[in-house]
Every structure is written in structure tokens, then in C-alpha cells.
Amino acid sequence: MDRLDAIRLFLRVVERGNFAAAAREAGIGQPAVSKQIAALEAHLCAQLLRRTSRSMTLSEAGQTFYEAALRLVADYDAAASLIGRGQFSPSGLVRVSTSPVFGRLYITPRLPEFFARYPDVAVELSASERMINLVEEGIDVGIRIGNFADSSLIALRLASTPIITVAAPAYLEARGVPASPTDLERHSCVIFALRGEPRAWEFKTAAGPLIHHPQGNFRTGDAEQVRAAVLAGLGLAQVPAWLFAPEIASGAVRVVLRDLEPGSFAISAVHTAGRRLPTRARVFVDFLANALRREKNLAFQ
Structure with missing residues (x-):
């Protein structure tokens, strides 16, 4: 999974509220989701999500990254739609x-x-x-x-x-x-x-x-x-x-x-x-x- 896919997965985890729901939607196992989020955190040298046995919340760094990631993914999707077939698609x-x-x-x-x-x-x-x-x-x-x-x-x-x-x-x-x-x-x-x-x-x-x-x-x-x-x-x-x-x-x-x-x-x-x-x-x-x-x-x- 490349870095953009990992960012999309992070957004999905935040918006669904837990790893299990994000894994089901992405069609992969929950351990794979946890591994990708951990790899993303390691790359950024920051903890994005605070995890307990009962809950998951965004850290301060995670909230900042979440808002930036939303803009990044939206901009990427908009740019990709304009190129692809050479038209708005x-x-x-x-x-x-x-x-x-x-x-x-x-x-x-x-x-x-x-x-x-x-x-x-x-x-x-x-x-x-x-x-x-x-x-x-x-x-x-x-x-x-x-x-x-x-x-x-x-x-x-x-x-x-x-x-x-x-x-x-x-x-x-x-x-x-x-x-x-x-x-x-x-x-x-x-x-x-x-x-x-x-x-x-x-x-x-x-x-x-x-x-x-x-x-x-x-x-x-x-x-x-x-x-x-x-x-x-x-x-x-x-x-x-x-x-x-x-x-x-x-x-x-x-x-x-x-x-x-x-x-x-x-x-x-x-x-x-x-x-x-x-x-x-x-x-x-x-x-x-x-x-x-x-x-x-x-x-x-």
C-alpha cells in the first residue's frame, strides 16, 4: 500500500470511528489497517491516534494531520479527474x-x-x-x-x-x-x-x-x-x-x-x-x- 492509500485509510478510520469498520469498508483485515496506521505514524514521527481497549481519539497532531489530509486527498482527486481521460471525469x-x-x-x-x-x-x-x-x-x-x-x-x-x-x-x-x-x-x-x-x-x-x-x-x-x-x-x-x-x-x-x-x-x-x-x-x-x-x-x- 502506498502512502496516499495509507492516508486515505487513516481518514476512513477517523470517519468510521474504529479500525474494524474501516477494515470492512476497505475490504482488508483489521490487523492490516493497524499496521498501515502504525507505519504512517512512524513515517510522520507522531502519534495520530490514541487507542484504548474501548475507544479511539485523535491526538492533537492527529487532528492537524486529519484536516490537512482531507484537503490533500480532495485536491489530488480533483487533479486526477481533470487529467485521466483529458476531461472532467x-x-x-x-x-x-x-x-x-x-x-x-x-x-x-x-x-x-x-x-x-x-x-x-x-x-x-x-x-x-x-x-x-x-x-x-x-x-x-x-x-x-x-x-x-x-x-x-x-x-x-x-x-x-x-x-x-x-x-x-x-x-x-x-x-x-x-x-x-x-x-x-x-x-x-x-x-x-x-x-x-x-x-x-x-x-x-x-x-x-x-x-x-x-x-x-x-x-x-x-x-x-x-x-x-x-x-x-x-x-x-x-x-x-x-x-x-x-x-x-x-x-x-x-x-x-x-x-x-x-x-x-x-x-x-x-x-x-x-x-x-x-x-x-x-x-x-x-x-x-x-x-x-x-x-x-x-x-x-
Whole structure:
């Protein structure tokens, strides 16, 4: 293994948090990983990692080397991609996290176009409603929906999506169309409850923001099930517009209370602060941003 490979292995150990996970990902044995890190430390005449039977932490020298190594590897990969075939040709694996339904509707269907443009890039998509730790789970880019404040992350805004209130036509025909938020008291609502906490609905009125606490027989922490419940006629839901864009266009779902929409959610690509995005990840983010801009419906602003 050459020195650059050893540096890549060091980065993998730090980002995965232990030797065993790094060894599995690299497809080599754990003793080989330990040997390479020890050889790298000997070459640098510095201890990079403090090891105990239960934990592994970066030394002060290790933290400094880690930050420099990130830049070195990113610069090398960028330079290599420009040479190789004499053109811009990024390569390697991009690990992406997103919510399951956003991935199904807006990422996976666009991958054929992405792979045609970047045949040497592979994408590993991790789909979960929970807010995962990018470093702990080895994620290059997270696609986050909603406004958040996290100083450990850098957010690149891709688009924004209006927050709308929707229902199936059959439900509205049976229960009536609400004309104001107060009408919702007599309606059944599909409640989004992530980790058991029901999300309140907000409306913009002349008197200021109005908060409505939805009531209904069905609640879920899975946006895919919100879709299914609305389409089954279980009630109204307040959602980001992208969740029902195809059904709104076809008439399978109707938007109500349009004049009282509370605003928009940001759709962002996030990555860990202090880390330069690899070229392969940057081209993925740029591709997705352009794809969302081409959407010709109310889903994105």
C-alpha cells in the first residue's frame, strides 16, 4: 500500500470511528489497517491516534494531520479527474442521505441521467426519516428539508418548497372544503408525528401566524404514509408541496387554503463543516440542484 492509500485509510478510520469498520469498508483485515496506521505514524514521527481497549481519539497532531489530509486527498482527486481521460471525469462513491419519499420521487428517477453524465461515479443512497449524524454514518452529503441551525454543518440551498394543505377530492366532496383554519376543527387530519410528537400546522393570516393542532384518527412519522393516507381519503394534511406535486398536477389531490400558506421549507444539501466536498459529491449536488430547478410545477420555488 502506498502512502496516499495509507492516508486515505487513516481518514476512513477517523470517519468510521474504529479500525474494524474501516477494515470492512476497505475490504482488508483489521490487523492490516493497524499496521498501515502504525507505519504512517512512524513515517510522520507522531502519534495520530490514541487507542484504548474501548475507544479511539485523535491526538492533537492527529487532528492537524486529519484536516490537512482531507484537503490533500480532495485536491489530488480533483487533479486526477481533470487529467485521466483529458476531461472532467470525477469518479468514486458518493454516500447520500435523504428522506425515503424524497429519494423515491426526486433522486432515484434522475440517476440514469446522472450516471450517463458521470459514468465513473457511484451513488449509495441511505433513506431515513431520522436526522442522522453524517460523520458517524460516513455520509458525504445529506439532503435536508426544512430550516435548521447546526454549526457543525454547511448547507448549500438547492431549492425551496411551499407548505400547502391538501386532501383527496373524494374527502372534500364528503366533508366539505375548509374556507378558514377554524373550519379544520370539524375535519379529520392526517398527523405527521416524528418520534411521537405531532407537528402543529401554521397559517398566515391578517392578524399574524395562526397555529392549529390537528386532530384525526391517523398519525405517522413516515411521509410516505402521509401520502398514502391522503390518497386514501383519510383527511387533510399540511405538507411540503413536493410531496404531492404529481397528484396535484393530475387532479388526484387538491390544494385548499391557498391564501393562508405559511411560507416555504428550504431544501438543502449539507455536509460537515471543515471538510471539502470531494469532486464526485460536488457534481452530484450541482446535478440535483439543476434537476429541481427544471421542475415545472408548484413543488419548488
